[in-house]
Amino acid sequence: MTVADPDPRTEDDPVEVVVATIARSAVEIRQGLVGRRSDADQENPSGETQVEADVWADELLADRLTSIDGVAQYASEERSEIIDCEDEAYCVAVDPLDGSSNLKSNNTMGTVFGIYDEPLPAPGSALVAAGFVLYGPITTMAYARDGTVTKYELTGGERSVVEEDVTLPDDPLVYGFGGRVPHWSDDFREYVREIESNPDHKLRYGGAMIGDVNQVLTYGGIFAYPALEDSPRGKLRLQFEGNPIAYVIESAGGRSSDGTQSILEIDPEIVHERVPLHVGNTDLIERLESALA
Ligand code: FDP
Numbered sequence: 001m002t003v004a005d006p007d008p009r010t011e012d013d014p015v016e017v018v019v020a021t022i023a024r025s026a027v028e029i030r031q032g033l034v035g036r037r038s039d040a041d042q043e044n045p046s047g048e049t050q051v052e053a054d055v056w057a058d059e060l061l062a063d064r065l066t067s068i069d070g071v072a073q074y075a076s077e078e079r080s081e082i083i084d085c086e087d088e089a090y091c092v093a094v095d096p097l098d099g100s101s102n103l104k105s106n107n108t109m110g111t112v113f114g115i116y117d118e119p120l121p122a123p124g125s126a127l128v129a130a131g132f133v134l135y136g137p138i139t140t141m142a143y144a145r146d147g148t149v150t151k152y153e154l155t156g157g158e159r160s161v162v163e164e165d166v167t168l169p170d171d172p173l174v175y176g177f178g179g180r181v182p183h184w185s186d187d188f189r190e191y192v193r194e195i196e197s198n199p200d201h202k203l204r205y206g207g208a209m210i211g212d213v214n215q216v217l218t219y220g221g222i223f224a225y226p227a228l229e230d231s232p233r234g235k236l237r238l239q240f241e242g243n244p245i246a247y248v249i250e251s252a253g254g255r256s257s258d259g260t261q262s263i264l265e266i267d268p269e270i271v272h273e274r275v276p277l278h279v280g281n282t283d284l285i286e287r288l289e290s291a292l293a
Pocket residue numbers: 048097098099100101102178179180207208209210225235236237241
């Protein structure tokens with residue numbers, strides 16, 4: 001089935017207009033990566049060096065999303081300040097290019113989005129929809145709303161449904177864990193050994209959260225970027241990465257955790273705060289929480 005993305009001038013559900021706008025823009029973002037792979041000589045609010053494509057994709061999405069009726073705020077991992085719009089209703093948080101350090105080596109990256117019905121920073125329980133675009137051999141989108149996840153292929157102006165009611169396969173297959181191994185806690189390291197010792201599990205780690213999470217969504221398993229000894233809150237950002245990914249995985253029947261509770265239950269204090277992120281099949285996350293308790 002192919003869905004013609006709604007025309008923002010006629011569609012009256014702002015959430016669907018936001019998603020359609022991101023779907024259309026993603027096809028352009030992918031094309032615009034060519035020639036924008038160099039460092040931009042500036043850092044994002046988390047202190048990471050931006051590449052030109054990070055800055056460009058953020059500006060493109062900011063322009064388009066803030067002009068949608070019903071969008072109250074735009075926040076991005078790549079800018080310090082939230083953009084306030086005159087409208088009320090939905091607040092959109094994006095990571096314009098997740099995994100952009102993969103751009104140099106031409107490996108997978110993505111765009112992540114969360115649509116909240118509360119001002120940012122907001123808890124994951126305020127999400128009304130979330131999803132991500134994956135720039136792989138094909139550009140795809142996973143989109144969660146109302147407790148269901150749909151996967152699409154994006155071809156520009158159209159979204160073709162490739163799978164409806166996506167759920168995590170029951171038998172977990174893949175695992176991927178970020179951060180330097182010497183900086184993992186002893187408890188986490190032990191948990192990883194347990195995962196690795198199961199002959200049914202195999203390592204799949206690509207260094208871009210979105211690619212690694214999409215493998216978990218496709219094959220079942222676990223992805224984590226845990227708390228580290230030199231960074232107790234891990235690396236990933238709650239508003240732009242943690243909440244949207246947790247929302248997608250939980251909508252697909254899996255679980256998320258910061259080590260003790262669902263990511264979606266965390267009350268944020270600041271927009272750019274980090275969170276230790278663990279997502280995947282329910283039994284693996286439950287075992288993780290016992291291992292870290
Ligand atoms: P990147 O810095 O390339 O944008 O939060 C961003 C992220 O990538 C994730 O996509 C990825 O999982 C993680 O950081 C990888 O970080 P390190 O290679 O620094 O461990």
